[in-house]
Amino acid sequence: MTNNNSAGLLAGKVVLITGASRGIGEAAARLFAEEGASVVLAARGTDALDAVVGEIRAGGGTADAISVDLGDRDSVRAAVARVEELHGRLDGAFNNGATIQQPGPIDQTSDEDVDRQFEVNFRGHWTAMTAEAALMRRSGGGAIVNTSSIGSRRANPVLPAYGAMKRALNSITESAAVTWAPEGIRVNGITPGGTATAMIDAWEAATPGIVEQLAKSVPMGRMAEPREVAEVAAWLLSDRASMVTGAIVPVDGGAGA
Template sequence: MLAARSTDALGHIVTGIRVAGGTADAVTVDLADGNSIHAALDHLQERHGRLDGAFNNGAAIQRQPGPIDTTSDEDIDEQFAVNFRAHWTAMTAEAELMRANGGGAIVNTSSIGSRRANPGLPAYGAMKRALNSLTETAAVTWAPEGIRVNGITPGGTATEMILAWDKASPGIIEANNAATPMGRMAEPREVAEAAAWLLSERASMVTGAMVPVDGGAGA
């Protein structure tokens, strides 16, 4: 089951999965609304009856990048709602479904910005760092129940979000590439592959890990 703010963006992915012989559908989710998250998981339970793996890939960038003393309360509130509280809500609901079938795996998307000072995106970095702590705590708490919880910390990734940030602050992509030993941004598929591994049985002894997918930028 795929979830996003708009199912329009997911239509071609759902179609591709079905054409390949898989089963897929899409639901609309507003990460800032806990009721919306619960409704999506209720839909999943009704349709499939179980949950084995969950990739919590939501993220909101600060609307006004800049230093701490220019960061608005609105930005702080949005970062808290989407980049921290939404994950808390989703993870606890996901874990409840997983317990019924003996366990599962959860992967959260954090950021390289959570691992070091982030002067340009202080609210974003702070909430992503809080998410790292939540991920590690959930891993230790739920391990006895067979639920693994890990996170990934991508660096610059070629998504609409970073393109919009570069438009608002020209030079962001160039600076990212210069600071990345591999000299480029990640493609979304490269980040997804790391998440897929953590969700799979190939990572059966991995929990509580924050896996960098940043081309060496955080090394």
């Protein structure tokens, strides 16, 4: 890995990535560093981030690991404050962290699952976005990308609480885009379909056969690799997407078409 890319897509930018310990977030950490960003990787525990940070630094890049619990508003705000301590500014944020619910129909979804989905997948992003925007506007703007889900675009009978909170995330993504556009802060979302991550592995364990079912539902005939999703986020965070805000971009191989 070579990270000292002064001509990369994200060259010179400071980017925060939540949910960076695995899956799409881990892929984004490596990709954004390759594209020249100074990355701050956040997850509930930093142990899983240390290897990624070490690899990026060994390649000449700049990376740090910080702890964040998206279900705890104070923890989210402290994480953004730590970015300011490290770099003095924030140019981009990839709000990718999430939690999955226990699969099952709406009338079998527990109150505890609904509450956890709200705390992490909706309120956690709300808190992160407002804190990130406050830091970004001090240096003239920035870009935010939120990871939603293909399940936010249609009925989601197997993951109803998850789908509901992701649909709500789409709404606040669009609202924030309109609200903060005059301040030079762009806000977009991505809606991945089936992606080969540990979250999908957990779903397969709970619902055997779901991976095969998901792959068959994709016109391209396969699930996405995490890096393929991260590539879209990288572009949206870059100056090449300077006129794109309020977009919810599908990254699903045509499954939502």
